[in-house]
Every structure is written in C-alpha cells, then in structure tokens.
Amino acid sequence: MSGQSSKPTVGALPDTTVESPFVPVVLTWLVWSLFTASVAVLIARVRFDGVWEIPGLVAIDGLTVLMWVVVTFFSGIVHSYSRRYMAGSTHKTRFFIAVFGFTVTVMALVAADHVALFGFLWMAMGLVMAELIGVIEGWKQAQAAKTVARKYFLASSVLLGVALTALWWTTGATTISGISAATDTLGGPVWLLAAGILVLAAMIQSALIPFHTWLLTSMTAPTPASALMHAGFVNAGGILLVRFAQVITVNSTLMLAVVAVGAASACGGKLLKSVQTDIKGKLGCSTVGQMGFMIMQAGLGFFGAAITHLILHGFYKAYQFLSSGEQIEHKSPSETTEHTIGDMTSAVGFVVALLTGLAGGVVFTVLTGKGAHVDSGLLLTFFVVFTTLHAARSAVQHTSLPTLVRYVAVPLVFFPAIIIYAVVYEGVSDLLAVSTATTELTLLHGIIAVSFVGVYVAIETGIHEHSQRLYVALLNVTQPSSNTLLNSPEDYNEY
Structure with missing residues (x-):
C-alpha cells in the first residue's frame, strides 16, 4: 500500500544488558598486548640470531616469531572488529573465547618442536576453528557446517599423526628439529609414505582441490571468523611444509608432485571463482586458488616465497572479508547485461x-x-x-x-x-x-x-562461458553441503 512499508523480522533483539562486555574487552586488550610482545621478540630475534628452545619440547626460530606477529595482528583486528559486529549476539562471549583460544593455539603450534605436541596442537587448532564455524548454536545449518569442517580437520590430524609416527620410526627422532637433522637417513617406502601423507594433510588444511568443500561450506561462520579462517587458518598447510622442508626436499619427484597439486588448485580456484555470484563465495574460491599458489611455491623449493605469499594474502583476504558488506550491490538483470569477465578490446x-x-x-x-x-x-x-x-x-x-x-x-x-x-x-x-x-x-x-x-x-x-557443460560442472563443484544452505529469512534467526 502506498505510503506504508513493512519490515520482516526474524526474532526479538536480545537484552544486551544481561551480559557484561568484560570478556571481549579484556581479550581484545590481551591479544594486542601479545602482538606488541611478538614484535619485540621479532626485533630481538633479528638482532640476536639463533634458536631459543626448551630442548625436546619447544623451539622458537625465525618462522615462529614471524608467525606470532602475523597471527596476533590479524587476531587483534578481528577482536577489535568483532566488538561491534557481535554486539547484541547471545554468543558474543563464546565467540571471543574461541577466537582468542585459536590465536593462542596457533602461537603454540608454530613453537612446538616435539612431534606429539605438534600433532596435538594441530588437531586442537582444527577443532577450535570448527567451533567458530558453528558458533551460532541455534542454526542447524551452522551446526551442519561445523560437522563437515570437523570431519575434514580430524582427517587431516589423523594423517599428520601417521606421518609423524612414520618419521619417528624412520629417524628415531621425537622432535621436528631432530627429524630435519636426520635427512641423510631418509629414504625408502616409509619415508615416501610419510612425505606423501604430510602433503595430503597440508592440502586438506589449506582447502586445496578436491578438499575445498569444507571451506565453501563454512560460510555460516560470522564474517570475522571467516576473515580469521581465510587470513590465518588455511595458511597452516604452507607452514606445515616449511616446518618439514628437509623431508619434502629429499626427492625432486615429490617436489614436482607438490607443484602439480598446487597448480591444479591455483587454476581450478580461478575457474571456480568465475561462476560465483555472491561475495563470500568469490572470496572462498579465491582462497582456494591462492593457497594453490602457496603450496606450489613450496614445491618449487622457494619456502620464503610461500611464507611471503601467505602473509600478503592474509592481509588482502582479511580486508576483503571485513569490508565485504560494502561490496553488496543490487542489480536487476537485463537483455543488455554483459556476462563476460574481461574485455580484450583495448x-x-x-x-x-x-x-x-x-x-x-x-x-x-x-x-x-x-x-x-x-x-x-x-x-x-x-x-x-x-x-x-x-x-x-x-x-x-x-x-x-x-x-x-x-x-x-x-x-x-x-x-x-x-x-x-x-x-x-x-x-x-x-x-x-x-x-x-x-x-x-x-x-x-x-x-x-x-x-x-x-x-x-x-x-x-569469456570463452569458458560458452560451454554450458563446463559452467554446470564448475557450479556443481562449488556447491556446499545441502544441509548447510540458508534458504529463508527465518534461517538467519540465531535467537
């Protein structure tokens, strides 16, 4: 009716006065304090070379301190952003505890030297991220996405456990540094099994094709959690390969295989992105491709390039997710709508x-x-x-x-x-x-x-757009699990 408008509602707003903002404020302050401390440690590490360690348990090297700075910075941004984003949510405290827990777990992971500690923290990191994906308890779709992600992360953890056990069996070393120092003894079927499984675990964690489904299913997560996931969590595959660089580089054929799987995902991610219509879907497929580039650089033997790539991609993708709301634009289709991605006329x-x-x-x-x-x-x-x-x-x-x-x-x-x-x-x-x-x-x-x-x-x-078969195939590959899709406004009601 003219002059009148109606606004559909999906539930009553919560009473925000019943929950104190104490936890978000304290954790935000704490994570920025960790960032400041990490920068100080990085400066000290650059000035005073060497590895600081608790023998047999923890080893703080260049990769450790660099990842501490990167992880705490991204986490600090997410904490600060989420204080407004999650305002009014009944799950705010649980969300902040999970984000901070994820940050601390990753910081411990990159410092771990004992293989059992490394494997345990790898699994803990995945389980905490699964909790972030399903942080909205009232959404059955979010819980379904959490279940999908947890299955992938547990599979990656089991594979990593098998690889670490095989490397211990082959070298007799119980630490990552010990395994790296014993590369002269590596060879034969046990080593090949361990190295291949390490690559497989990295592929799952970094959502390379064909293990990208968990990433595209995770869109039920709050946007700040998605930013942390795409800017930090998926980088774990690259960090794993760098940590075990001495194992991966023993055989040039294996390195060639790493290049091949990375390249397949890099090309595939670009194609998958071309059929996406929603912002987060495009960003997810972009991450699949970018992680392919990262893994490929490790396979080429340039581990510094892989780490540089994951850092720069993290900055880019965190910004893209946290600003994704600004990119929403309503457009109506018309007969003159152009469907080609680029224009080569100039x-x-x-x-x-x-x-x-x-x-x-x-x-x-x-x-x-x-x-x-x-x-x-x-x-x-x-x-x-x-x-x-x-x-x-x-x-x-x-x-x-x-x-x-x-x-x-x-x-x-x-x-x-x-x-x-x-x-x-x-x-x-x-x-x-x-x-x-x-x-x-x-x-x-x-x-x-x-x-x-x-x-x-x-x-x-736009050649790829002329093949309906290719379009449908790409679209099918990017489909998340059906029970994670939000199909009506009521599905968005977390209260």
Whole structure:
C-alpha cells in the first residue's frame, strides 16, 4: 500500500544488558598486548640470531616469531572488529573465547618442536576453528557446517599423526628439529609414505582441490571468523611444509608432485571463482586458488616465497572479508547485461599491462636473482610476471581515471609494489633460515605455465562461458553441503 512499508523480522533483539562486555574487552586488550610482545621478540630475534628452545619440547626460530606477529595482528583486528559486529549476539562471549583460544593455539603450534605436541596442537587448532564455524548454536545449518569442517580437520590430524609416527620410526627422532637433522637417513617406502601423507594433510588444511568443500561450506561462520579462517587458518598447510622442508626436499619427484597439486588448485580456484555470484563465495574460491599458489611455491623449493605469499594474502583476504558488506550491490538483470569477465578490446591497455608484467619480472630477477638461471626459479619469476600482468590489466580496465593517466599510473604504482615484494621476500627468506631447494625445469613445469596462460585467456575473453557443460560442472563443484544452505529469512534467526 502506498505510503506504508513493512519490515520482516526474524526474532526479538536480545537484552544486551544481561551480559557484561568484560570478556571481549579484556581479550581484545590481551591479544594486542601479545602482538606488541611478538614484535619485540621479532626485533630481538633479528638482532640476536639463533634458536631459543626448551630442548625436546619447544623451539622458537625465525618462522615462529614471524608467525606470532602475523597471527596476533590479524587476531587483534578481528577482536577489535568483532566488538561491534557481535554486539547484541547471545554468543558474543563464546565467540571471543574461541577466537582468542585459536590465536593462542596457533602461537603454540608454530613453537612446538616435539612431534606429539605438534600433532596435538594441530588437531586442537582444527577443532577450535570448527567451533567458530558453528558458533551460532541455534542454526542447524551452522551446526551442519561445523560437522563437515570437523570431519575434514580430524582427517587431516589423523594423517599428520601417521606421518609423524612414520618419521619417528624412520629417524628415531621425537622432535621436528631432530627429524630435519636426520635427512641423510631418509629414504625408502616409509619415508615416501610419510612425505606423501604430510602433503595430503597440508592440502586438506589449506582447502586445496578436491578438499575445498569444507571451506565453501563454512560460510555460516560470522564474517570475522571467516576473515580469521581465510587470513590465518588455511595458511597452516604452507607452514606445515616449511616446518618439514628437509623431508619434502629429499626427492625432486615429490617436489614436482607438490607443484602439480598446487597448480591444479591455483587454476581450478580461478575457474571456480568465475561462476560465483555472491561475495563470500568469490572470496572462498579465491582462497582456494591462492593457497594453490602457496603450496606450489613450496614445491618449487622457494619456502620464503610461500611464507611471503601467505602473509600478503592474509592481509588482502582479511580486508576483503571485513569490508565485504560494502561490496553488496543490487542489480536487476537485463537483455543488455554483459556476462563476460574481461574485455580484450583495448589493445593499448593490454600492451601496457603486458609490458608492466615483463618489466616487473625483470625487476624481481635483478633484486632476488630468481629467474636468472634455467631452473625452478624461472617458473617463480613467470608467476610474478603473470600476477603483475593480471593485476595491471584489472587496474587499466576498472580504475576510474582518464585513459592516458591510467596508462602512465599503472607502471608507476606496480614497480614500487614489486620492489617491496622482493625486499619482503628476501627478508622473510633470511629470517626463516631454510635453504632454497631449486630443481631442474621439466616438461611438467612448462605444461603448468601454458595452462595458466590458457585459463587466463579463456576467462578474460569469456570463452569458458560458452560451454554450458563446463559452467554446470564448475557450479556443481562449488556447491556446499545441502544441509548447510540458508534458504529463508527465518534461517538467519540465531535467537
């Protein structure tokens, strides 16, 4: 009726006066204190080299202190953001306790040296994240998503337990540092089983294809929990491979397999993202692809690049999730609606992006030395060129500036960014003290490079959209478990 409007409701607002904000305030203050302390420890670690340890139990090295800074920073952002986001929720205290518990668990995990302690904390980390996914007890969909995630995380924990047991059996060492020091004794079927299972556990935790279902099912989690998950939790796969780098690099064939599974997920994530229509779905598929890149860099032997990637991706994805509400826009379909992802009509724009990418690769090679020889470093540099080209192309297409200004501004913006990336990469590599394990280029490396170019061109030109069979297949692969879908406004009522 004209002049009148109605607003559907999904339940009464809770009485926020019955619950004190004491717990969120204290935990937020505490996690920022942990961040400050972590920065101080990082500075001390840079100045005073070496490993601080409790022999046989804990070893605090460069990776430990770096991850402490990263994890506490992201957690601090999530804590601060959630004080407003979760205001009025009956599950606020439980949510904050779970987020803080997750933070402390990850901090302990990256410091653990004893294999039993590492395995226990790995499982605890997964179980706490499952609790965050299902933190809204009144939603059956959230509880179903929690169950799905917990099954995957327990499977990853069991696999990790088998791998750690096999490595202990082979080397006789009960610590990660002891196993790394005994790589000369590694070999044979037991080692191969352990190394393969380590990779499998990392794939599950990082939601690589075909284990990405738990990630796309987890959208029932509160947005801050999703930010923490995509910026932190999924990085555990990369951290696992870096921790056991000496085990993974024993055999070049195994490293090639790691590159292959990472590349498959990187390409697949890009394709899956192209059929998504909701913001969080797109971000989830993007994470699947980015984790593929991270695992692939580890397989190429550049563990510093893998850690650098997970840090930068964490900043990007945390921002994207926490600002996802600003990207919601209502549009009505029309006969003139364009369905192609990109536009290749601007030849000048493409040339500018291509030259920017190539020049970026040269800058990266000069600063890091990677790509100067015919080995796996050449493929790493190729991905720097490819990523720069793609980002420059997007900037040329979507930046609301005059055409000529865009063509000049894009190189001026991206060259400093590549320099910063190269400097961060070198700094992270020095801090990790993990030797680079470059391998010879093979036919598979060439196939991977060609595949990336093919997928990029297909999406940019919209060729993939002309195949209904491909579209349906991609859409089916991205479907979460049916019992986790929210189908009506009443499903959103947590009260």
